[in-house]
Amino acid sequence: MKRVSYIFPTSHHYRLPFHERLRELLAARGVDYTVIYCDPGEENVKKRDTVDIAWGQKVSCSRLPGGLVYQHGLRAALKCDLVIVQQENNLALNYLLNLASMVGVRQVAYFGHGRNFQSRAPNGSAERWKRFWATKVDWWFGYTNETRRHVEALGFSSERITVFNNAVDTSGVRALINAVTPARLVARRNELNIEGEHVGVFVGGLYADKRLAFLVDAADRIRARVRDFTLIVAGGGDQLPLMEELAATRPWIKVLGPRFGADKVELMLLAQLFLMPGLVGLGVVDAGAARLPTVTTAFPYHSPEIAYVENDVNGVIVNDWEDPQAYAEAVIELLKNPARLAEMRAAAERMAQDLTVESMSDRFAEGVFQALGV
Structure with missing residues (x-):
């Protein structure tokens, strides 16, 4: 039996369905798959977004000089x-x-973006170091086709690159959505004291690149024109206290901390738009499953999943990423144009239907078989 291990520092909650399905797919072809990971760091403990994997192996991590981490x-x-x-x-x-x-x-494979999409110094020493080692492996598992293009440009063979299209468990999300009754949503609206019909939701980590002060600035401008507008913010991170402080004088902003599963889904179903003016990542797939178009900006430091947002199709990318008024206008225009909003909601749902953890796992498994030659 061939053996494959995936070694990573932190076991994130959202990745568990991927690991479970990949293990099943590989076992069906006689390949044993295991994961090796460490206890979560302080930031992940705050976010409460980690999970233990019963069949995996937890190892210790040592902190080394220069910010290095050694997984044993x-x-x-x-x-x-x-x-x-x-x-x-x-x-x-x-x-x-x-x-x-x-x-x-x-045989060693990389799982990654190919480059640091959030780097403020794309030609700095850290990125040059990453480019040097990017070709020193046998196989590549890339998040999107942007990763493929980047790694190919470094001279790595396209025949040894698997693009898996990073996703979340949208099937599970849809099952949770289908279980939510209208009465339950009414109860949640009452619980949060939401009186109007115009609701935006932010779900994700609360840290600097999410641009929370910008979000609140834009939300103030939206509220001035759409008097029943409510903003729901769900997530954890080091800027949760900042978000709570900003919401303290704005009762129409509901800051709820980290939420998962049915709880998170219900909050998303209360909204019409997914508001993410800063860094866009996997959250856009969850949003699409809940029929929420993403309204973001041309922020230069998005994660690869920004490729899933088609401007004016399943979302909006505001070109002037530093102008909260421009962002607010884009949201207001959608909230006041039900027909256009309905079209975008349908397109967002179609996007999520194509980006599933099942298809991601299938592509990944095929790449493993090719790498192993089985």
């Missing part, structure tokens, strides 16, 4: 035919495995 998984990795690691400069174990790949001792 080398012995387990060397017992595998293929080792998959996250493409991050600070993961010291990666370099040992890179060397093992370069001398032909072990």
Whole structure:
């Protein structure tokens, strides 16, 4: 039996369905799959977005000089035919495995973006270092076609790149959506004291690149023109206190902290738009499953999933990313144009139907089989 391990620092809640399905797909072809991870860091503890995997292996992590983190998984990795690691400069174990790949001792694959989409110095030393090591592996698992283009440009063979189209468990989200009754939504509206029909929702991590002060500035402008506008904010992170402070004098902004599962789905179903003026990531897929168009901006530091937002089709990308008035106008225009909003909601739903954890797992599994030659 071939053995594959995926080594990563933190086991995120949203990734569990992917790992579970991938394990089943690989086992069906005689490949044993395991995950190796560490206890979550302080920031993830705050977000409450991690989960233990019963069949996985938890190892200790050591903090090294220079911000490096060493995951104590080398012995387990060397017992595998293929080792998959996250493409991050600070993961010291990666370099040992890179060397093992370069001398032909072990097959190693990267799982990642290809570059740091949030880097403020794309030609700085950190990105040059990442580009150097990007080609020192046997296989690539890339988030989107943007990753493929970047890695190919570095000279890596396209035949050894699998694009899996990063997704979340939209089937599970749809099942939760279908279980929500109109009476339940009425109860949630009453619980949150939402009186009007115009609601925007933000669901995600609360940190600097999400541009929360910008969001509230724009929300003030929306509220001035749409008098029943309500903003729901669900998420955790180091800027949760800031968000709570901003909402303290704005009772129409509901800051609820981290929410998951049916709780999160119900909050999204109360809204008509997904408001994310800062960094866009996987949340757009969840939003699409709930029939929510994403309204964002041309922020230069989006994650790869920005590729899923088609401007004026399943969402809006406001070109002037530094102007809260321009962002507010885009939201107001949609809220006051039910026909256009309905078209966008349908398009957002179609987008999410194409981006599922099942199709992601299928593509990933096929890449593993190709890498192993089985």
